[in-house]
Amino acid sequence: MDFLRPTSLADALSAKADQPEAVPIAGGTDVMVELNFDHRRPSALLDLTRVPELATWEPTADGGTRLGAGVPYTRIITELGARLPGLAMAARTVGSPQIRNRGTVGGNLGAASPAGDTHPVLLAVDAAVELRSVRGTRVVPVREFYTGVKRSVLASDELITAVLLPRAGGPQQFSKVGTRNAMVIAVCSFGLALHPGDGTVGTGIGSAGPTPLRATEAEWFLTGELADGDLWESPKPLTDSVRRRFGELVAEAAAPIDDVRGSAAYRRHALSVLARRTLGWAWQDYRTGGDQRCA
Amino acid sequence: MRLNVTVNGEPRQAEDVWPGESLLYVLRERLGLPGSKNACEQGECGSCTVYLDGTPVCACLVAAGQAEGREVRTVEGLAEGEALDRVQQSFVDAGAVQCGFCTPGLVVAAHDLLARVPEPTDPEIREALAGNLCRCTGYEKILDAVRLAARR
Numbered sequence: 001m002d003f004l005r006p007t008s009l010a011d012a013l014s015a016k017a018d019q020p021e022a023v024p025i026a027g028g029t030d031v032m033v034e035l036n037f038d039h040r041r042p043s044a045l046l047d048l049t050r051v052p053e054l055a056t057w058e059p060t061a062d063g064g065t066r067l068g069a070g071v072p073y074t075r076i077i078t079e080l081g082a083r084l085p086g087l088a089m090a091a092r093t094v095g096s097p098q099i100r101n102r103g104t105v106g107g108n109l110g111a112a113s114p115a116g117d118t119h120p121v122l123l124a125v126d127a128a129v130e131l132r133s134v135r136g137t138r139v140v141p142v143r144e145f146y147t148g149v150k151r152s153v154l155a156s157d158e159l160i161t162a163v164l165l166p167r168a169g170g171p172q173q174f175s176k177v178g179t180r181n182a183m184v185i186a187v188c189s190f191g192l193a194l195h196p197g198d199g200t201v202g203t204g205i206g207s208a209g210p211t212p213l214r215a216t217e218a219e220w221f222l223t224g225e226l227a228d229g230d231l232w233e234s235p236k237p238l239t240d241s242v243r244r245r246f247g248e249l250v251a252e253a254a255a256p257i258d259d260v261r262g263s264a265a266y267r268r269h270a271l272s273v274l275a276r277r278t279l280g281w282a283w284q285d286y287r288t289g290g291d292q293r294c295a
Numbered sequence: 296m297r298l299n300v301t302v303n304g305e306p307r308q309a310e311d312v313w314p315g316e317s318l319l320y321v322l323r324e325r326l327g328l329p330g331s332k333n334a335c336e337q338g339e340c341g342s343c344t345v346y347l348d349g350t351p352v353c354a355c356l357v358a359a360g361q362a363e364g365r366e367v368r369t370v371e372g373l374a375e376g377e378a379l380d381r382v383q384q385s386f387v388d389a390g391a392v393q394c395g396f397c398t399p400g401l402v403v404a405a406h407d408l409l410a411r412v413p414e415p416t417d418p419e420i421r422e423a424l425a426g427n428l429c430r431c432t433g434y435e436k437i438l439d440a441v442r443l444a445a446r447r
């Protein structure tokens with residue numbers, strides 16, 4: 001097996017172009033499990049941990065964030081909690097301290113598991129994925145990134161170089177159901193972002209379908225309710241029926257299956273509860289959190 | 296492949312390394328350092344926890360090739376000569392060791408916690424050790440040991 005160890009992005013891209021079958025390895029928290037258990041014997045590994053361009057983040061001109069694909073979760077939590085509140089919340093729930101010290105958003109996207117914890121948040125905030133190859137760069141909305149179970153639009157000569165996240169103009173939430181707080185693959189999960197700037201809301205559902213999903217109907221419903229009641233301007237508490245309906249529509253958008261972690265019916269029910277609760281928390285934040293209001 | 300890695304302050308070399316094998320395998324089977332334990336090989340138990348360039352990681356999830364030129368500190372590298380590190384001594388004194396399989400990983404994780412947070416609260420201790428499983432002690436004595444180490 002070849003072990004490729006590029007020390008610049010340019011070298012990494014040309015290595016991937018020369019050997020498209022090479023498997024990228026960043027934190028290794030997915031790849032090494034497959035290697036240790038002989039589920040995979042790639043002809044080459046492409047180590048990304050020495051590529052400095054992947055290990056940084058920076059603000060973008062429009063107030064958003066360009067997050068390098070190789071920034072580990074621990075740094076997202078310690079450095080980006082305020083800029084990327086939803087993603088940092090999701091990052092806090094990943095694995096354990098040791099896993100968060102290594103695991104990356106690039107790896108979560110590369111694996112494209114429907115249970116990956118970053119996906120619901122990336123969907124809710126309408127993030128985009130930057131993909132590069134020697135052919136050039138393309139930016140794909142995350143909403144078009146996932147194509148099937150553990151499949152994405154990533155081409156064999158491409159690397160995920162960054163995730164582009166818009167400025168958080170309002171409260172964001174992430175919630176996940178599992179058997180304990182640490183080390184849990186989500187039974188189901190939900191991400192929510194309120195966008196007071198344009199009066200919309202974003203959602204993401206994890207672990208309840210072949211890919212991470214958006215709850216489009218739920219987004220429309222809530223956007224309409226908030227506009228009709230003039231609630232962005234004069235934010236009153238949301239009625240129980242609005243929160244409940246939002247939860248029902250999120251549950252309807254899911255396409256869960258029965259598996260060892262939970263039944264489809266349980267997942268649907270749990271999602272409606274997660275959606276209702278995260279909406280309650282986010283709206284409470286919006287009503288009381290003055291600094292986030294002026295979007 | 297020949298692997299160069301600094302372990303516990305000493306430059307070491309291992310020959311004929313398969314680059315996809317884990318750092319844990321290199322440490323235990325090639326460099327004669329069996330302190331880090333192998334229980335799950337999938338990041339779930341934390342018994343293989345080592346410092347990699349100063350950061351605690353599961354050695355079973357680091358590819359050998361990724362460790363080239365890096366610095367590793369294992370549980371064997373915590374003691375100063377014959378004197379145990381305060382975390383190790385506290386595990387002994389608090390009776391936090393039964394079969395001992397989880398101990399090296401817990402000691403490294405706790406060592407890192409106290410380096411970052413000298414006076415951790417109980418929730419901070421629990422969170423820092425959430426990636427380390429123990430099947431014997433029920434964790435209470437482990438918490439005692441970390442509290443004791445923090446006081447020393």
Ligand SMILES: Cc1cc2nc3c(=O)[nH]c(=O)nc-3n(C[C@H](O)[C@H](O)[C@H](O)COP(=O)(O)OP(=O)(O)OC[C@H]3O[C@@H](n4cnc5c(N)ncnc54)[C@H](O)[C@@H]3O)c2cc1C
Pocket residue numbers: 023024025026027028029030031032033048069070093094095096099102103104105106107108109110111115116117118158159160161183184185186337338339
């Ligand atoms: C014990 C344990 C607990 C876990 N808990 C969670 C959890 O709670 N939530 C969760 O979401 N995940 C969890 N995971 C899974 C894993 O940690 C995450 O998916 C993590 O984000 C993977 O990142 P990585 O950098 O380690 O990826 P790697 O293992 O290095 O790579 C993962 C995949 O992405 C590809 N890849 C990596 N980087 C790039 C890139 N820049 N461009 C193109 N392809 C790339 C690789 O080829 C591979 O296919 C857990 C794993 C373990 C072992």
Ligand code: FES
Pocket residue numbers: 332333334335336337338339340341342343344353354355356
């Ligand atoms: S052996 Fe590495 S975490 Fe269990």
Ligand code: FES
Pocket residue numbers: 391392393394395396397398428429430431432
């Ligand atoms: S003492 Fe036996 S596993 Fe912890």
